Amino acid sequence: MTGPGAWRRAVVLASVAAACALPFVLSNFRLFQFTQVFIYAIALLGLNILTGFNGQISLGHGAFYGLGAYTTAIMIDKWSVAYGWTIPVAGLLCLVVGFLFGIPALRLEGLYLALATFALALAVPQILKYFEHWTGGSQGIVLSKPDAPFGLKLSSDQWLYFVTLGVLVVLFLLAANLLARRTGRAIVAIRDNPIAAQAMGINNALYKSLTFGVSAAYTGVAGALSALAIAFVAPDAFNVFLSITFLVGIVIGGLASISGAIFGALFIQFVPNWAQDISKAAPWAIYGIFLILFMYAMPRGIAGSLRLAWGRLARLRAAR
Amino acid sequence: MDIFVQQVVSGLATGGIYGSVALALVMIYQATDVVNFAQGEMAMFSTYLAWTMINAGLPYWVAFFATLAIAFVGGLVIERVVIRPVENAPVLTIVIVCIGLLVIFNSVAGWIYSYIQKPFPGPFPEKPIMIGNVFFGAHDLGALGVTLLVLLFLYLFFRYTTLGLAMRAAAQNPTSSRLCGIRVGWMLALGWGFAALVGAVAGMMVAPVVFLDPNMMAGILIYAFASATLGGFTSPGGAVLGGLIVGVIENLVGTYVRFIGTELKLTVALALILVVLVVKPSGLFGRAAVHRV
Numbered sequence: 001m002t003g004p005g006a007w008r009r010a011v012v013l014a015s016v017a018a019a020c021a022l023p024f025v026l027s028n029f030r031l032f033q034f035t036q037v038f039i040y041a042i043a044l045l046g047l048n049i050l051t052g053f054n055g056q057i058s059l060g061h062g063a064f065y066g067l068g069a070y071t072t073a074i075m076i077d078k079w080s081v082a083y084g085w086t087i088p089v090a091g092l093l094c095l096v097v098g099f100l101f102g103i104p105a106l107r108l109e110g111l112y113l114a115l116a117t118f119a120l121a122l123a124v125p126q127i128l129k130y131f132e133h134w135t136g137g138s139q140g141i142v143l144s145k146p147d148a149p150f151g152l153k154l155s156s157d158q159w160l161y162f163v164t165l166g167v168l169v170v171l172f173l174l175a176a177n178l179l180a181r182r183t184g185r186a187i188v189a190i191r192d193n194p195i196a197a198q199a200m201g202i203n204n205a206l207y208k209s210l211t212f213g214v215s216a217a218y219t220g221v222a223g224a225l226s227a228l229a230i231a232f233v234a235p236d237a238f239n240v241f242l243s244i245t246f247l248v249g250i251v252i253g254g255l256a257s258i259s260g261a262i263f264g265a266l267f268i269q270f271v272p273n274w275a276q277d278i279s280k281a282a283p284w285a286i287y288g289i290f291l292i293l294f295m296y297a298m299p300r301g302i303a304g305s306l307r308l309a310w311g312r313l314a315r316l317r318a319a320r
Numbered sequence: 321m322d323i324f325v326q327q328v329v330s331g332l333a334t335g336g337i338y339g340s341v342a343l344a345l346v347m348i349y350q351a352t353d354v355v356n357f358a359q360g361e362m363a364m365f366s367t368y369l370a371w372t373m374i375n376a377g378l379p380y381w382v383a384f385f386a387t388l389a390i391a392f393v394g395g396l397v398i399e400r401v402v403i404r405p406v407e408n409a410p411v412l413t414i415v416i417v418c419i420g421l422l423v424i425f426n427s428v429a430g431w432i433y434s435y436i437q438k439p440f441p442g443p444f445p446e447k448p449i450m451i452g453n454v455f456f457g458a459h460d461l462g463a464l465g466v467t468l469l470v471l472l473f474l475y476l477f478f479r480y481t482t483l484g485l486a487m488r489a490a491a492q493n494p495t496s497s498r499l500c501g502i503r504v505g506w507m508l509a510l511g512w513g514f515a516a517l518v519g520a521v522a523g524m525m526v527a528p529v530v531f532l533d534p535n536m537m538a539g540i541l542i543y544a545f546a547s548a549t550l551g552g553f554t555s556p557g558g559a560v561l562g563g564l565i566v567g568v569i570e571n572l573v574g575t576y577v578r579f580i581g582t583e584l585k586l587t588v589a590l591a592l593i594l595v596v597l598v599v600k601p602s603g604l605f606g607r608a609a610v611h612r613v
Contacts, residue, residue: 057412104598114355114415115545116597122542123590130584244419251416284427291420292402299409 019165023158031157032229033269038164039225040265042171044249045258046218051247052256053179054211055191056105060117061246063124064094064216066238068223073141073233074134083146083228087167090224091217098216102209121243128235140234143227160229167225171218176258178214187211188256219246252294254303263302325454327571333460335567337529339560340467340522341537341544342551346559347474347515349548350491354403354411356515357418360537360544361425362398363519366391367527367536368433370520371440380443384524388517395516399509407508429534440527463525470521471560474514478556487511539586543570546589549596552606562604566592 023031047061068090075081075089101120105113128135135141145156152159178184186207189197198204227233245268253264275286298305344359356362366387373383402421406413444462448455478484489497490507498504523537530536543566551562566589573588596603 051412057415104594107601108597112549112597112601115549116593119542119545119590119593123587126584126586130587247412248416248419251412255410255412282427282431284423285431288420288422288424288427291423292417295409295413295417295420296405299406299413 016165016169020162023154023161028155028157031161035157035161035164035229036226037262037265037269038161038168039222039229040246040249040268041261042168042225043219043222043246044253044264045172045175045261046215046222047246048250048253048255048257048261049175049179049187049218050211050215051250052254052260053184053191054187054208054215056208056212057114057247058117058215058243059114059240059247060120060124060243061216061219062238062240062243063117063120064098064219065223065226065242065246066124066128066233066235067097068094068220069227069233069238070128070135070141070223071220072224072227073143076143077141078134087221087224091221094220094223095213095217098220099209099213101216102212105212106205106208118240118243121240125235125239128238135233135235138235140232140237143231143233145231146228164225164229167221171221172258172261175218179258183207248291250301252291252298252301254301254305254307257301257303257307259306260301260303267302322454323575324572327575328568329454329456330460331568331571332564333457333464333567334529334570335547335564336460336464336467336560337522337526337563338540338543338547338566339563340470340518340525341540342547342559342563343467343471343474343556344515344518344522345544345548346551346553346556347511347518349553350488350511350556354414354418356512357415358421358425359515359519360541361422361429362391362395362516363523364534364537365425365429366394366516366520367440367523367532368429370524371433371438371527371532374441380441384443387520387524391516391520392513394513396509396513398516399512403508403512404505407505426534433534435534437531437533440524440532442528459528466521466525467560470518471556474518474556483510542586542589543567546592546596548603549593550603552603555603555605558603558605 019034022034026034043061043065046064047058050056050058050061071090071093072083072086075086076083081089105116108116129138145160147156147159149159154162179187186197186202189200189202190204190207194204249264249268250260251264252267253262254260271290272283272287275283275290279286300308341360341363344363345355349355369390370383370387373386374380378386398421402417403414406417442459442462444458446458448457449461450456478488486497486502487507487510489500490502490504491511494504497507526540527536530540544563547563547566548559549562550565551558551560553559569592570585570588574585
């Protein structure tokens, strides 16, 4: 029983175990960074389901992230709903909105879809500022971090870390199951050859809209978690740069790969900081150069390169 | 009535600027099938170069044409050095490289020139021209004229020169073009060069209006996208006309629809893009892409 499947399971279990140990060795600030990595990973997985597996490019997932964050913030701030309930509500709302946005987006391919979603990402901060009564305008909404329940001896940062980790594991398992079966094959078939997929009896329109909805829901949940973790939402945080960052994350991590979401999240969380350490004057220039060099070295992203290396290793061993 | 005409006129003026950026986008898209997200930042950077030269005491038009030359060579070099290694990579890889270029230009401009807004001189007289009760800004008219001139130049180039024909061929069918002896790689580089040149024109025309700062093109780029979408991504003339229409719509909606005002201007662009994409995805003048299956 040492097939690739068993190996993969062992790696996953070890990573989760390591992740559970982190809160007890890291400072609160580092811990917050890792919470942020998990949140990004959920959002990236959502975008990767849409872009990597279904082939629809979105430059506007920051909008759904913002929608999720604001859903949580408004529910807590205006209606004093318990924070735990706001996360599924944010997910469901994004599912519906994403599905509806997906219907006109169905008619668009490649570049045109990228443009439509890009415009969405640009418009969101303005729309958020406009509905000042709900969203607090450009001041945003300040929340308080939830404490650990059941008298657990955890700081609120530690508790939020575990909540995020839990949501991450559940959502990753769901995605892995979804993509490994019938539905997942249909989603990939639409990407690879829409006409053949239709001929096989797949309802392209329905699957594409649904994929858009599911993808938006993942990103919305991530947004909701980010509102809790940062304890603050403001419109300018959900600008077009966030959407672009998500796209960067999935391409760097590896398209059409579930583990790629984690690598991509680590990249978008930590590399800008390193760039800042290298050059205080023009950190984004360093980031840009790094981005370009990275694409030269690993055009298929981190997960893709790992898969390639793994395949070579396996072939070497088989040849021996 | 006067207000209406005035709004239409100033809409046409800003529209001309959207049109010229849209024109640059359409150029690269036609020549290389890539939407260059760094287009706006390249234009911004060229404008800073012009500013440096004018500040060093060069006359406006000398600086203008020197900037065009630098932008052309710069675009060419960027294609050869930065884009070439990923030429055959998936579309998204190229998009990410363009995004990398975008942040580099933005950051370097901020680093060299700081993020403080700078005034940028216009080549045209300050005094507005009065016709009836309507003001025509001399700069607005001049900018529109320059945009139309660029369009005319491009049309003549692509329609009547061998090089223009070769560029169109290389974009449409690279394999056959190569067999005919066209150096396809260089044609792509030329496409980037021309697009950078058109972008530089747009940057220098817009800078006197919005002032020069590293983020000046962000808002304009989205309107340029809207214009290119409206006019059709395959039609340079359509892009300019689309720009004019978008400029007028933006101004009229901002003036007459109370709840939109200036706060939701970008949302108007979003709505416009969505409506066009749903109703007529190829735009007013574009040709629908036909794929062989």
